[in-house]
Amino acid sequence: MKLKFLSIFSIVTLFLAACSSAGSMGGMDHSKMGSTQEKETKTENTDNKTLPQTIESKTLTGKNINLVAEEANHQLNEKVNVAAWTFNRSVPGSQIRVKEGEKVNINLKNELPDPVTIHWHGIPLPNNMDGIPGVTQNAVQPGKSFTYKFTASVPGTYMYHTHQDGVNQLDKGLYGSFIVEPKTPTYDRDYSLMLDEWMSNPEEMEGMDMSGTEDMEGMDHSNMSGMEDNSNSKKDEKESTENDDSMAGHDMSNYDIFTINGKSGKEIKPLKVKEGEKVRIRLANIGYMSHKIHLHGHDFKVVAIDGQELNEPKTIKDQLISIAPGERYDIEFTADNPGKWYLECHGEMKGTDGMKTVIEYEGSKESNDQPNQSENLPVFNYTSYGKQTKGEFTSNQKFDVEYTMDLNTAMNGNEMVYTINDKVFPDTDNIEVDKGDLVKVKLVNNSKSDDHPMHLHGHFFQVLSKNGKPVEGSPILKDTVNLKPGDEYVVAFKADNPGNWLFHCHDLHHASAGMVNMVKYKGFEPDFKVDSDAGNKPE
Structure with a gap:
């Protein structure tokens, strides 16, 4: 079953004014990280009775890490459950957090019915660890294992995801975040938010192919x-160049649930902060649509893009951070405005409204802040940002x-x-x-x-x-x-x-x-x- 579906590249106009989402790891504070309890996710729909329920994403540290690819029933919002493909029975999969320069051994065990691999998105590593089936390794067969070994040499915000039949497998939830912490952190509190899109009725598309052409x-x-x-x-000889005005792009409207860390709407947990703290939020887009993210109530800096720190970033406010598929943006702000403030996606897509969470100060019970997802705000431009060097x-x-x-x-x-x-x-x-x-x-x-x-x-x-x-x-x-x-x-x-x-x-x-x-x-x-x-x- 395909949990998200591109309608065989329908020749219709694609509205790309998409937004971002929040999820089960949204409330996880990595700056005070301990052992996170595995809580069963509530579900209302029992369509997938034979599958176990997803659990809250865990944070894994240390030299030896185990990831199990397995299927589970996952609740996206109050109404919609899907049969997800997961790492360690959560969506996103367990977050991996290691120190700069740490050598890691990550063992993948495949308990899915299809072959899988893991690609370490953005992480510099040897070619034979890149996780590309048929290019750097053979796909890991059902019931088999493979161990990835590399040194996390460059600090930053990264992702890991399947690269086997990725258009289908990643679409089912087979991904997670990978954080390489610097030797000397500059922040007091640290949140990671993975942005994605899902379908509310994947069963309607069952049996149809998402992978492009026959x-x-x-x-x-x-x-x-x-x-x-x-x-x-001579392959190109039978391809016609784009010369028809009706060929406007492919239709993504079936993706009608936008998520943050695998959750949408009221299922997303608030991000708790304490007055005076410096807070880093890592925004990573694992989906197929760009999302424009707006932080309410605070000045902030864009301190890193795709994991790489910027030179002397300047303070900005009320600018949208447009995050394309595969990109990561780290923002930092000082928690100096007590209350409850939205962090939300802007746009007009059906799923936009579900892609928001709240910055919640300790001790704050009420807030006058309101969502403004339709407001036209300037979009951050990294080509003229920070100090030139x-x-x-x-x-x-x-x-x-x-x-x-x-x-x-x-x-x-x-x-x-x-x-x-x-x-x-x-x-x-x-x-x-x-x-x-x-x-x-x-x-x-x-x-x-x-x-x-x-x-x-x-x-x-x-x-x-x-x-x-x-x-x-x-x-x-x-x-x-x-x-x-x-x-x-x-x-x-x-x-x-x-x-x-x-x-x-x-x-x-x-x-x-x-x-x-x-x-x-x-x-x-x-x-x-x-x-x-x-x-x-x-x-």
Whole structure:
């Protein structure tokens, strides 16, 4: 059963003015973290009687961590329960919190009926630990286990999620947050909020395919790790370029429940603070829609983006933080305005109203604050924020590799596909590099109505310019950049982590319908043998 469904890329206008949500971990204070009790989640609907109930998300620390992929009945709001796929029987899965420089061994046991993997979104690690089926490992079969080993070397806000048939599996709840704490924290209280979207009636879509085109669904991905650069492929010859005004994008209206940490509406717990504390809120978008988040009643700073700290961030107020799929934004504020204040998503989508929580001061019982999700507020712009300082790269320096990525929408017969330079994965042209190369990539979104949040595995890149205008404030290091229709970004990175690394749209509906390519290091050979019977599906 598919818990969330994209209506086979319906040719209708996509309204992207989405919002964010809050959930069961929303009330968890990580600054005073102890052992969290596992409380059974209340449910009203018993449609999934044979499944166990989800529990509240736990926080796992230490060198050795166990994650079990298993199915459970999960309550999204007062009315809707779904059969979720979970890590450790919670949505989100257990939060992993480790210290900067800590070596971790994370054992995945698969108790689901389908193969799975775990991708460590944004975390620098060896290629063979990246969790991409058919590219860095074989998918972990039902009843089997796999241990991921790496050093958490860069502090920041990250995520982990399945990368096996991700458009379907992640959509069922198979994800969690991963926090690498700095050696010297700058905050007193720390909350992590994962934003997502769900469907209220997934049963209506049962049996329908979310994964894009029929061609992609039946494609053999078993030889991905040894894939050659098919620059002369004729696949693109049967694809028509986007030239029909009626092809406005895909329909996301079936996603009508927006959640924070797996909960929506009244099920979301308040975020409790004490006057005088410095509070950090980590906002991570694991869904497929952008969400604009508004903090009421407080000045705040955006202190990190995609886990990377900004240089001397300035104080702002009543600006919307637009968080695209795959992105993370850390904000900090001083709790100096006692009462109860909303943290909410702005927009007009059906699920928007359910994506809000409350900043609640200890001892405060009442508040005059009101939601204002329809108010038109300025949107935060990171390209001119913080204090300018010298970054690693500049636009006019010499680069060893330069690559242009034309992102577009096309029709392949009756199916909508998403292309890179007029080709769909696995026939897209790889970015071939040598270790040590300095690489510049220009990304251009030529789709008429679809955003494309492009995520690079295994590397951070520096954003050099947006729409021809250089970044003016703090240097911006990211692993995911969101391109709205017509946008052009130039980014740069150093090829310092050998392997085969995906570079793909993190709206996984787009990725599964073709919008994927790879950064491939010349001479690199994977350390595993592809199993053609593993059912590897890296999209």
